[in-house]
Amino acid sequence: MDTETLEIFRSITYEKSGIVLAPKDEALVQDRVSRRMQELGLASEREYAELLLNDKMGQETDHLVEAIAANVSRFFNDSDQFDFIAEAFAKWKANGQIRFRLWSAASSTGEEPYSLAMALAEKGAMLSGDTKILATDINAQALKVCKQGVYEQRHMAAVPPAFRYRYFDKVLNQGVATCKIKPEIRHLLTFRQLNLSSPPYPMHGPFDAILCRNVVNYFDQSVRQSLFDEAYRLLRPGGYLLMGDTENLDGLNTDFESVQQSIFVRPEKDVEERKKTLVTTSVGRRTGRRIGVLTRRSDERKPDRRVEERRHLPKIPSDVKNVYIHAGDVEVSSEPCVFSTVLGSCVSVCIYDKTAGWGGMNHFMHVGLNSENPLDTKWGLPAISMLIQKLQGLGSRPKDLTVQVIGGGKVVEGITMNIGHKNVEEAFSELKRWGVPIVATDTGGETHRRLRFHSHTGRVELL
Numbered sequence: 248m249d250t251e252t253l254e255i256f257r258s259i260t261y262e263k264s265g266i267v268l269a270p271k272d273e274a275l276v277q278d279r280v281s282r283r284m285q286e287l288g289l290a291s292e293r294e295y296a297e298l299l300l301n302d303k304m305g306q307e308t309d310h311l312v313e314a315i316a317a318n319v320s321r322f323f324n325d326s327d328q329f330d331f332i333a334e335a336f337a338k339w340k341a342n343g344q345i346r347f348r349l350w351s352a353a354s355s356t357g358e359e360p361y362s363l364a365m366a367l368a369e370k371g372a373m374l375s376g377d378t379k380i381l382a383t384d385i386n387a388q389a390l391k392v393c394k395q396g397v398y399e400q401r402h403m404a405a406v407p408p409a410f411r412y413r414y415f416d417k418v419l420n421q422g423v424a425t426c427k428i429k430p431e432i433r434h435l436l437t438f439r440q441l442n443l444s445s446p447p448y449p450m451h452g453p454f455d456a457i458l459c460r461n462v463v464n465y466f467d468q469s470v471r472q473s474l475f476d477e478a479y480r481l482l483r484p485g486g487y488l489l490m491g492d493t494e495n496l497d498g499l500n501t502d503f504e505s506v507q508q509s510i511f512v513r514p515e516k517d518v519e520e521r522k523k524t525l526v527t528t529s530v531g532r533r534t535g536r537r538i539g540v541l542t543r544r545s546d547e548r549k550p551d552r553r554v555e556e557r558r559h560l561p562k563i564p565s566d567v568k569n570v571y572i573h574a575g576d577v578e579v580s581s582e583p584c585v586f587s588t589v590l591g592s593c594v595s596v597c598i599y600d601k602t603a604g605w606g607g608m609n610h611f612m613h614v615g616l617n618s619e620n621p622l623d624t625k626w627g628l629p630a631i632s633m634l635i636q637k638l639q640g641l642g643s644r645p646k647d648l649t650v651q652v653i654g655g656g657k658v659v660e661g662i663t664m665n666i667g668h669k670n671v672e673e674a675f676s677e678l679k680r681w682g683v684p685i686v687a688t689d690t691g692g693e694t695h696r697r698l699r700f701h702s703h704t705g706r707v708e709l710l
């Protein structure tokens with residue numbers, strides 16, 4: 248596979264799922280995409296990469312991520328953790344708690360959430376109280392298996408014989424002897440597709456425990472930081488975070504406290520100010536962003552002070568709308584609104600109408616125009632035009648608009664084709680064509696950005 252083709256796979260995988268592939272993963276990518284290429288009747292990886300670049304609905308990109316992300320899972324993998332959480336559950340119950348919410352955040356084909364359900368059932372989860380386990384994964388196919396809850400005998404080795412008897416029915420599935428999870432256990436679970444690299448997550452919590460195991464090693468520090476910020480928000484004080492045995496929170500800015508290897512607790516009392524020094528490299532890398540062509544551009548434009556870098560973002564007041572912008576979204580609001588997103592090589596253009604006191608934001612990932620679908624706002628030209636036109640639709644005049652351009656990082660290590668840089672160039676030239684002034688930029692570099700744009704003040708915050 249040529250380097251550029253590999254880079255296309257790497258960047259699309261990263262943008263979609265947060266999974267970081269290294270240049271040395273060429274053989275892995277080749278192996279994992281080969282089956283899908285066969286199904287599609289494609290002869291070369293390049294053809295498949297091009298199909299992905301033109302994937303308007305994102306369906307093929309889902310297939311790519313499913314192929315790339317390994318979903319190997321085992322019942323009672325790391326069994327100490329299930330003992331730990333079962334004991335905690337028994338204590339909570341003994342203290343009078345009756346409602347329990349737990350989340351298996353990368354549930355794969357179901358072995359993890361069903362192990363959890365069986366461990367809790369042993370402590371009386373089905374006899375009294377209200378216990379629910381949320382099982383989520385990015386992989387729709389894995390979730391389907393999870394929902395079915397049917398496993399071949401060879402997957403059952405780690406399930407104690409007594410549990411097999413109590414919690415599984417033996418069924419013949421196309422002539423093969425299988426074990427099907429009993430309905431009373433299955434009913435403890437609900438299933439949802441969720442991408443952990445795309446915060447904020449739609450749940451409100453609070454959860455008593457979150458299992459986020461054997462998935463974070465796929466992600467870089469920036470995706471991990473936002474994932475564990477979300478896990479912290481969603482856990483109740485005193486709730487537990489369980490990770491895989493090779494995973495930890497090293498280098499992250501978080502108030503989780505360690506309980507034992509790979510188990511963390513959200514402290515009963517939140518620390519008001521996070522005292523730990525930010526040890527991720529993002530601030531250092533941001534400095535790196537000022538180097539090169541983009542430095543000159545940023546300096547020429549004399550960015551104003553509205554682009555703020557912060558350690559963590561303050562809470563959004565309840566009377567202000569909060570809208571998450573996914574790749575391809577273009578949103579404007581005449582009401583007070585905070586638009587937020589996470590950018591890798593993608594770019595967001597934030598436009599503020601200083602006279603009207605409103606604004607809007609987009610998030611695009613490709614350069615130019617998709618000739619088959621010129622309105623596809625995953626592409627830079629329509630994303631920018633549509634944003635300006637939507638503001639004009641609200642009554643904005645071009646002379647009242649000011650623009651801030653954020654993103655375009657070179658976020659996948661070792662990649663030579665700088666997609667982020669191309670996205671930024673696209674934004675600059677298209678905005679010039681529209682004649683709207685750019686007052687601040689924060690572009691390039693080698694890091695992700697979490698971005699918030701306050702549409703009613705024009706303020707941009709970055710984490």
Ligand SMILES: C[S@@+](CC[C@H](N)C(=O)[O-])C[C@H]1O[C@@H](n2cnc3c(N)ncnc32)[C@H](O)[C@@H]1O
Nearest residue numbers: 264316318320353355385386442443444460461
């Ligand atoms: C190795 S399996 C781990 C399964 C289970 N947690 C365990 O420890 O047995 C990794 C799972 O993470 C899922 N995954 C990868 N990237 C993800 C993402 N961005 N969001 C949600 N799930 C993801 C994969 O689909 C896969 O099912």
